[in-house]
Amino acid sequence: MSHAPPIAPLLDHLTTSLRTLLSERGETSPLMVGIHTGGAWIAADLHRRLELTEPLGTLDIAFYRDDFSSRRLNPQVKPSYLPVPVEDRCVILVDDVIFSGRTIRAAMNEIFDYGRPASIVLATLIDRGGRELPIAPDAVGERLALPPGRQIKLRGPDPLELVVEEQT
Ligand SMILES: O=P(O)(O)OC[C@H]1O[C@H](OP(=O)(O)OP(=O)(O)O)[C@H](O)[C@@H]1O
């Protein structure tokens, strides 16, 4: 595929999958955390749709990246915000896209620096394969194969839109 799918059906599907999974696990008050920037936009939408009672958290994993020392720090780096302790909680980690899995590895390291969650559930809008680490999402909006040299990006926040573009 070389053009991006419309986002609304993907958000619907992700919401339904997550609702089912939380219900099966008996999780009534999970803590949702979105990864800055795209993951935080998706998390805000999911948090509203699922009517979660705990406040929404955000993570900026810039300092936890495995290529941190060789990358220029993005001037947009934001502080992470976890409004309630993660200790013994079910955490729903949300990102817009999963590819290599390295962003999620970094996010989990950061979460564990705050405390030891009871469990982490991973929700991503797009799973485009290409994993370099043994990490898999529990709930996805859509699995998408892209031609070599292409990437999919989430633009937003208003409106949220997926675009397929040349890999940078
Ligand atoms: O599984 P991975 O290979 O780690 O890729 C997934 C990450 O890539 C994008 O972020 P990116 O680091 O490109 O920054 P962005 O938020 O500025 O798009 C996307 O938002 C995911 O967080």
Ligand SMILES: O=c1cc[nH]c(=O)[nH]1
């Ligand atoms: O296609 C991709 C791969 C990694 N990160 C993205 O945001 N898109």
